[in-house]
Amino acid sequence: MTKVLIIDDEKAILESLSSILVDEGFAVCTAKDGKEGLAIFKKEKPRIVLLDIWMPEMDGLEVLRLVRETDPEAVVIVISGHGTISTAVEAVKMGATDFLEKPLSIDKVLEVISRGLAGKSNGKEKAGDDVRIEIARGFEACRQKTIGKSIVAYGMGLFSGVKTGMILLPMPPGTGIIFEQVPEGERIPAFVDYVYSSGNASSIKGKSCTITTIEHLLATCHMYGITNLLVKISDEVPIFDGSAQEICSKMEEAGIIEQQQGIEPLVIKKKIVLRNLPDGKSLSIEPAGELEIDYRLEQPRPIGVQQYVFRGGKSAFLREIAPARTFGSIKDFERLEKMGLAAGSRVSSVMSNVILLNNDEVINTELRFADEFVRHKILDLIGDLYLITRPVIGRVVARQTGHLENIALVKELKQAFCR
Numbered sequence: 134m135t136k137v138l139i140i141d142d143e144k145a146i147l148e149s150l151s152s153i154l155v156d157e158g159f160a161v162c163t164a165k166d167g168k169e170g171l172a173i174f175k176k177e178k179p180r181i182v183l184l185d186i187w188m189p190e191m192d193g194l195e196v197l198r199l200v201r202e203t204d205p206e207a208v209v210i211v212i213s214g215h216g217t218i219s220t221a222v223e224a225v226k227m228g229a230t231d232f233l234e235k236p237l238s239i240d241k242v243l244e245v246i247s248r249g250l251a252g253k254s255n256g257k258e259k260a261g262d263d264v265r266i267e268i269a270r271g272f273e274a275c276r277q278k279t280i281g282k283s284i285v286a287y288g289m290g291l292f293s294g295v296k297t298g299m300i301l302l303p304m305p306p307g308t309g310i311i312f313e314q315v316p317e318g319e320r321i322p323a324f325v326d327y328v329y330s331s332g333n334a335s336s337i338k339g340k341s342c343t344i345t346t347i348e349h350l351l352a353t354c355h356m357y358g359i360t361n362l363l364v365k366i367s368d369e370v371p372i373f374d375g376s377a378q379e380i381c382s383k384m385e386e387a388g389i390i391e392q393q394q395g396i397e398p399l400v401i402k403k404k405i406v407l408r409n410l411p412d413g414k415s416l417s418i419e420p421a422g423e424l425e426i427d428y429r430l431e432q433p434r435p436i437g438v439q440q441y442v443f444r445g446g447k448s449a450f451l452r453e454i455a456p457a458r459t460f461g462s463i464k465d466f467e468r469l470e471k472m473g474l475a476a477g478s479r480v481s482s483v484m485s486n487v488i489l490l491n492n493d494e495v496i497n498t499e500l501r502f503a504d505e506f507v508r509h510k511i512l513d514l515i516g517d518l519y520l521i522t523r524p525v526i527g528r529v530v531a532r533q534t535g536h537l538e539n540i541a542l543v544k545e546l547k548q549a550f551c552r
Contacts, residue, residue: 134160135250136179140170140196141212142188146237150183153239167191171199178204181246184229186213186220194227201228208249212237218315218367222285222298230283231302232365234316241318248303275524277396279303279361281388286379288371289486291346291459292334297371301387304361306394309522310354312364314342323351325520325543330536335517345369348536349377352516355524356450357384360396375458375487377512381451399550401527407542414533416542421528426514428531430507435494436460439507443515454515456501457508460488463496514539521546 137159141147144165151161162177164170167188174182182200186193193211200209211224214235221232231245280303287298304311310323321327321339328337336345350370354362364370373379404419413431429440443454488505489497502508510531517539518525525546531538 134158135181136160136162136177137181137183137246138162138164138170138174138177138179139183140164140167140188140193141183141185142166143185146185146235150237150242153242157243167193167196170196171203174200174207175203179207181208181210181249183210183212183242186211186224194224197224197227197229208246210242210245210249213316218298218300218365219296221300221315221365222287225283225285225300232300232315234318238318248305275358275396275398277306277360277392277394278358279305279390279392280359280384281390284383284387286371286373286383288373288379290369291372291486293369297367297369299370300365301383302363302365303387303390304363306361306392308361308363310351310359310362310364310519312337312344312347312366314339314344315365315367317342322522323347323520324522325540325547328520328540328543330540332535332537335513335520335536335540343368346372348513348516349373350380350516351519352450352512353377353380353384353455355515355519356447356455357381357389358447358524359384359389360523361392372459372486374485375460376509377455381455396523398524398526399521399546401525401546401550403549405542405545405549407538407545410534410538414538416529416531416534416538418525418527418529418542418546421526424515424525425528426511426531427529428507428511428514429533430510431533432506434492435490436506439504441504441507441511443508443511450515454508454512457505457512458488458498458501459486459509460490460506462490462492510535517543521551 137154139147139150142165147163151163154161162173164173168191184193184196197209200207208230210231210233211229212233212235213220224232230249233241233245280301283300283302285298285300290297312321319339319342321337321344323337328335334346335348336343337347344366347370401418401420404417406417423444426443431438488495517536520543
């Protein structure tokens, strides 16, 4: 019988949670503060610790540190009634397995306990059933994948201009990619039915929460073949240096786990052309043997005319596309700020997060590629395509398009191929 220790200064939490876990077959110990909890932990050696952050005398983060020193293998799940993404990220960086917000959902408690006990056997644990995407299951092409362990990432929000972070957690087969807003706890699938775009970024919207700038994370998942992932986040995926390199690095750190169930890619079998676009814009997808994107960008100086054709998978993505950074002009960010879309994105806030342009030149950095601008457009498109929830095999031809057109194409794909 698996031992669970609950450390919380709220009597109602101790009583209700312990009662439920006993019914689920766990042996439960309780402690009303950190000192008592540490004493019980050393004596009983529980496999799982449910640990409140905010307690008198010794707070949960200090208890977490001491638990980790005593037993690095213990599954520690931090809980809080006043959670923020910063608190969650800090707890996971210190060694917590996961983070839960009060009021607790028993389904989520059991889910994170199951995930923690499963460790790296991510294909075996039971998922929570409050949000699930139906993704194609089969063995024709490839296996579903998740990450090997929980990881955290800090960065700036491009539109908020404030420090933000996210926790990436492994999930079982068939879950899909799910965003969970902290502290509300609402889960939103990374699926086209939940998406909207301001034209500047791709975002998903639930009943009461919105998560923005998801495209670089989704592009990385697309190219790594990650099909099942939980992303705990506040409101905005960090922009990092404007590229997908940091996200790729985090995926490498976590490791990729191949799961037992298969996933069938979306193989394009007929040409689809997006209609009624403004002059100069075009977007289509047609049959091909692999994912291929042919993008042509035509802009005034200092961008000019750039065209790039991307073919291949993860290796080509890491080398050719992931390093390409977000770009914009000073006037763009001033306009966004006036519209209330970039409250923190004054020039000083974004200098290290984007390629910044004036009328004549790049003013804040050296380009990584002579054609970095068009490569970044391809990065965005790869991410937006993954809103169909499976790998795409086909040839995309794009001219002057952005997130609005990309998402319109994904909706066409869903209508044509995903009935």
